[in-house]
Amino acid sequence: MxxxxxxxxxxxxxxxxxxxxxxxxxxxLLRSFxxxxxxxxxxxxxxxxxxxxxxxxxxxxxxxxxPIDGLDVLRKLRHDKDLKHLxxxxxxxxxxxxxxxxxxxxxxxxxxYVVKPFSAETIMKHLLKVIARDRGALIREEVWSxx
Amino acid sequence: MTSxxxxxxxxxxxxxxxxxxxxxxxxxxxGEEAVSQVRESFSDFLxxxxxxxxxxxxxxxxDREEAWQQFYTAVMDLRGSSALAGQRWVxxxxxxxxxxxxxxxxxxxxxxxxxxxHMDAINLxxxxxxxxxxxxxxxxxxxxxxxxxxxxKRPRA
Numbered sequence: 001m002x003x004x005x006x007x008x009x010x011x012x013x014x015x016x017x018x019x020x021x022x023x024x025x026x027x028x029l030l031r032s033f034x035x036x037x038x039x040x041x042x043x044x045x046x047x048x049x050x051x052x053x054x055x056x057x058x059x060x061x062x063x064x065x066x067p068i069d070g071l072d073v074l075r076k077l078r079h080d081k082d083l084k085h086l087x088x089x090x091x092x093x094x095x096x097x098x099x100x101x102x103x104x105x106x107x108x109x110x111x112x113y114v115v116k117p118f119s120a121e122t123i124m125k126h127l128l129k130v131i132a133r134d135r136g137a138l139i140r141e142e143v144w145s146x147x
Numbered sequence: 148m149t150s151x152x153x154x155x156x157x158x159x160x161x162x163x164x165x166x167x168x169x170x171x172x173x174x175x176x177x178g179e180e181a182v183s184q185v186r187e188s189f190s191d192f193l194x195x196x197x198x199x200x201x202x203x204x205x206x207x208x209x210d211r212e213e214a215w216q217q218f219y220t221a222v223m224d225l226r227g228s229s230a231l232a233g234q235r236w237v238x239x240x241x242x243x244x245x246x247x248x249x250x251x252x253x254x255x256x257x258x259x260x261x262x263x264x265h266m267d268a269i270n271l272x273x274x275x276x277x278x279x280x281x282x283x284x285x286x287x288x289x290x291x292x293x294x295x296x297x298x299x300k301r302p303r304a
Contacts, residue, residue, distance in 0.1 A: 003163070003171065004170065004171055005168040005169055005170050005171060006163040006164075006168050006169065006171060006174070007163055007164065007165050007166075007167035007168040007169065008163060008174075009167060010162040010163070011159070011162060011163070018220070018224065019224045019227065019228050020192060020195075021185075021189065021192040021196075021228040021231070021232070022224075022227065022228060022231065024185055024188070025182065025185045025231060028181040028182070028184070028185050029178050029181050029182060029185075031181070032174070032177040032178045032180070032181035033174045033177070033178055034169065034174065055156070057159055057162065058159070064220060064223050064224075064227075065220065066216055066217060066220040067216075085155050086155055086156055087155075087156070088156075089159065095223060095226060095227045095230075116227045116230060116231060117227070117230040117231040118231070119179070119182070120175050120176075120178030120179045120181070120182050121175050121178075121179075123178070124171060124174065124175050124178065128171070130159070131159040131160055131163060132160065134158050134159040134160065135158055136154060136155075136156050136157050136158040136159075136161075137154075137155040137156040138152050138153065138154060138155060
């Protein structure tokens with residue numbers, strides 16, 4: 001079902017991009033959408049440090065960064081024993097639009113893929129797509145007891 | 148043994164409803180205005196980026212792979228950011244440089260002057276001294292001819 005209205009004030013979105021300009025653009029864009037909290041960082045280390053303080057609802061992440069790129073960040077989120085259970089929705093940002101690149105990102109667990117340059121409408125479209133598809137995350141615990 | 152299932156994270160759709168919901172079209176319009184305002188600040192970013200690239204260029208040497216990687220990443224950023232800011236010619240010139248860095252052999256001694264020519268072309272376009280809309284086309288064409296003379300990267304063994 002198409003989402004035609006939304007209140008994003010309860011969302012916390014992290015932005016990871018090594019470009020000052022792109023970070024500023026996304027911050028202002030997401031704030032104009034009335035997202036409750038927008039946290040932007042320049043490195044993967046800074047992202048994971050912030051995640052020790054709070055868990056984001058969505059992550060926008062640039063692919064082309066050095067030395068740790070967006071694919072490295074995604075792999076850690078999907079495989080790290082302390083993070084993978086959260087299944088945090090992840091939107092990859094990139095300048096490449098080849099089919100191989102798209103399939104690689106989606107295959108590693110990205111929920112969506114945005115090619116730069118992007119517009120306000122494009123970011124909103126991907127935001128809503130990821131929100132609509134998200135099913136949350138569950139933890140199953142097995143409890144042994146002696147009867 | 149029993150198993151308990153706990154909610155680690157509720158679905159995001161449960162967080163965006165309620166009486167404060169705004170029409171998406173209205174939010175997109177606000178977003179477009181925000182993007183326009185940020186684009187106006189691009190020239191400040193561009194000035195800083197070009198200084199950063201000049202410093203990185205000075206550190207390039209055939210055997211310094213990390214320096215080349217950092218320079219390449221910075222050029223990619225310039226290309227993407229200038230495209231986002233609607234700076235078509237800066238983006239096109241940066242893309243030419245980016246492609247050259249990806250495909251050509253850094254050991255080819257002619258690569259240094261071709262990099263310098265790209266940077267000069269970008270500075271010319273930004274300064275507004277590229278006389279008309281045809282000038283960047285001519286610049287790109289000349290740069291492309293220079294790049295074609297360079298050796299291709301050897302595939303890794």
